[in-house]
Amino acid sequence: MLAKFAMSAVLAAALSAPAIAGNFAATLLPSPVAASNEVQRYIKVPAGQIALRHVRIIDGTGAATQQDRTILIVQDRIRAVQDDGAPIPSGYKTLDLAGSTVLPGIVGMHDHIFHIARPNLEENGHFDSPLIVPQMTFAAPRLYLANGVTTIRTTGSVEPYTDLNLKHAIDKGELPGPHMDVTGPYLEGATSPFIVMHRIQNTDDARRTVAFWADEGATSFKAYMNITRGELKAAIDEAHRRGLKITGHLCAVTYDEAADLGIDNLEHGFFVNTANDPGRQPDVCPSTVGAPTIENMDPDGLAAKALIAHLISRHVAVTSTLPAFEPLFDEHSSLYAKSLEAMSREAREGYLLVRRRLMNAPEQARKAREKRWRNDLALERKFVDAGGLLMSGPDPTSTGGIVPGYGDLRGIELLVEAGFTPLEAVKIATLNGAIFLGVADRIGSIAPGKNADLIIVQGDPSQSIADIEQVQLVFKDGVGYDPDKLVASVKGHFGQY
Numbered sequence: 350m351l352a353k354f355a356m357s358a359v360l361a362a363a364l365s366a367p368a369i370a371g372n373f374a375a376t377l378l379p380s381p382v383a384a385s386n387e388v389q390r391y392i393k394v395p396a397g398q399i400a401l402r403h404v405r406i407i408d409g410t411g412a413a414t415q416q417d418r419t420i421l422i423v424q425d426r427i428r429a430v431q432d433d434g435a436p437i438p439s440g441y442k443t444l445d446l447a448g449s450t451v452l453p454g455i456v457g458m459h460d461h462i463f464h465i466a467r468p469n470l471e472e473n474g475h476f477d478s479p480l481i482v483p484q485m486t487f488a489a490p491r492l493y494l495a496n497g498v499t500t501i502r503t504t505g506s507v508e509p510y511t512d513l514n515l516k517h518a519i520d521k522g523e524l525p526g527p528h529m530d531v532t533g534p535y536l537e538g539a540t541s542p543f544i545v546m547h548r549i550q551n552t553d554d555a556r557r558t559v560a561f562w563a564d565e566g567a568t569s570f571k572a573y574m575n576i577t578r579g580e581l582k583a584a585i586d587e588a589h590r591r592g593l594k595i596t597g598h599l600c601a602v603t604y605d606e607a608a609d610l611g612i613d614n615l616e617h618g619f620f621v622n623t624a625n626d627p628g629r630q631p632d633v634c635p636s637t638v639g640a641p642t643i644e645n646m647d648p649d650g651l652a653a654k655a656l657i658a659h660l661i662s663r664h665v666a667v668t669s670t671l672p673a674f675e676p677l678f679d680e681h682s683s684l685y686a687k688s689l690e691a692m693s694r695e696a697r698e699g700y701l702l703v704r705r706r707l708m709n710a711p712e713q714a715r716k717a718r719e720k721r722w723r724n725d726l727a728l729e730r731k732f733v734d735a736g737g738l739l740m741s742g743p744d745p746t747s748t749g750g751i752v753p754g755y756g757d758l759r760g761i762e763l764l765v766e767a768g769f770t771p772l773e774a775v776k777i778a779t780l781n782g783a784i785f786l787g788v789a790d791r792i793g794s795i796a797p798g799k800n801a802d803l804i805i806v807q808g809d810p811s812q813s814i815a816d817i818e819q820v821q822l823v824f825k826d827g828v829g830y831d832p833d834k835l836v837a838s839v840k841g842h843f844g845q846y
């Protein structure tokens with residue numbers, strides 16, 4: 350009886366054992382299987398023995414660009430990176446890519462599968478309630494893959510079962526798309542502008558919600574604006590007990606408070622810290638949602654230095670989501686033809702209307718926004734200089750014309766605007782995400798043994814970062830996908846489905 354009890358206790362413990370890093374890697378990056386007919390349509394280069402010849406390489410580590418190289422791929426892995434003159438073993442299919450650059454597949458760390466729709470949006474900005482969040486199960490994964498985003502973290506789900514089933518369908522070769530770290534549903538507090546979100550009522554509810562979705566297969570979590578310190582702590586502890594990480598787009602909880610509670614990651618650069626918003630009450634999201642704090646934070650000041658040092662000492666990573674903020678701050682560079690073509694008519698009209706309103710805002714408001722933008726760019730730069738782990742993702746809700754994939758590439762360009770070199774910006778968008786996820790031995794840079802997850806672009810992004818948009822071919826697990834076909838299949842549909 351005792352033995353039987355002991356056995357069942359062991360069994361029970363095994364069944365509820367926390368996920369370990371190896372399990373996470375196997376879940377995120379399962380062994381590839383044969384593609385269905387549906388996926389075959391988008392494949393340009395089937396898996397096998399492939400030699401990418403005469404290529405320039407930006408390897409994702411921040412190291413100098415390599416010229417005149419050959420990459421050998423065998424099935425889903427990189428076999429070797431060698432001089433162009435070195436002999437290529439027999440049996441390889443050779444692609445001559447002179448003039449092109451190979452980069453690691455992007456690891457997108459704020460890469461949603463949804464869109465935000467404002468019903469009956471009027472020229473004066475009014476829209477009918479409630480705010481709707483249509484799921485982009487069809488368009489988003491194709492747009493990510495077409496633009497070289499081979500791994501995504503969904504960073505807040507509005508249809509968690511859809512996202513989990515989508516991941517399984519992609520992993521089984523039934524649908525085209527990236528590797529997915531499926532984030533559970535938003536961990537939102539008692540109030541929310543989004544009708545789609547569960548509102549957590551107390552600490553036990555926070556713990557139970559994390560436990561339930563971890564059991565269902567979610568591999569990461571995201572806390573949202575109205576969560577309180579107590580609820581956030583309960584969610585962090587439950588996620589960590591299972592070996593899973595948790596990030597937050599916070600408001601009621603400050604960056605310093607969240608760091609002390611043990612959060613792993615903060616979203617939106619330094620834009621949404623509410624610590625110094627006038628009149629802020631503990632555990633309440635102020636209506637100013639962080640604007641005064643970032644506007645008045647001197648990037649060279651003591652407060653900024655202390656905040657950055659605190660985040661780094663607590664090992665809190667920061668996700669840069671510059672494309673989501675760009676339309677607010679830069680009137681000239683946020684109209685992208687490719688993104689507009691991908692959008693549905695309603696999404697495009699909504700975006701253009703919001704853009705018109707932003708551009709016509711009073712000068713004083715625009716100057717204040719500009720200051721917030723400049724301060725954030727400088728703070729992201731200083732965070733990295735001090736040793737912080739900065740990652741990247743576009744937050745593609747298309748409010749600002751941000752579309753999956755195109756937004757990820759734009760994010761890299763904006764990191765260069767922030768003062769990073771092109772090589773540093775690529776590292777932030779590739780290897781740094783892999784480091785955070787604990788899978789840097791598998792993805793995020795170009796090296797023998799790693800996944801053949803690669804972007805091939807025309808030109809040289811290390812000289813002209815805009816070349817990163819000239820995507821010719823995308824390898825995921827050693828299979829070469831045709832970006833044009835993927836894009837054509839979703840044209841006019843982002844915003845619709």
Ligand SMILES: [Zn+2]
Pocket residue numbers: 459461504505744
């Ligand atoms: Zn987001």
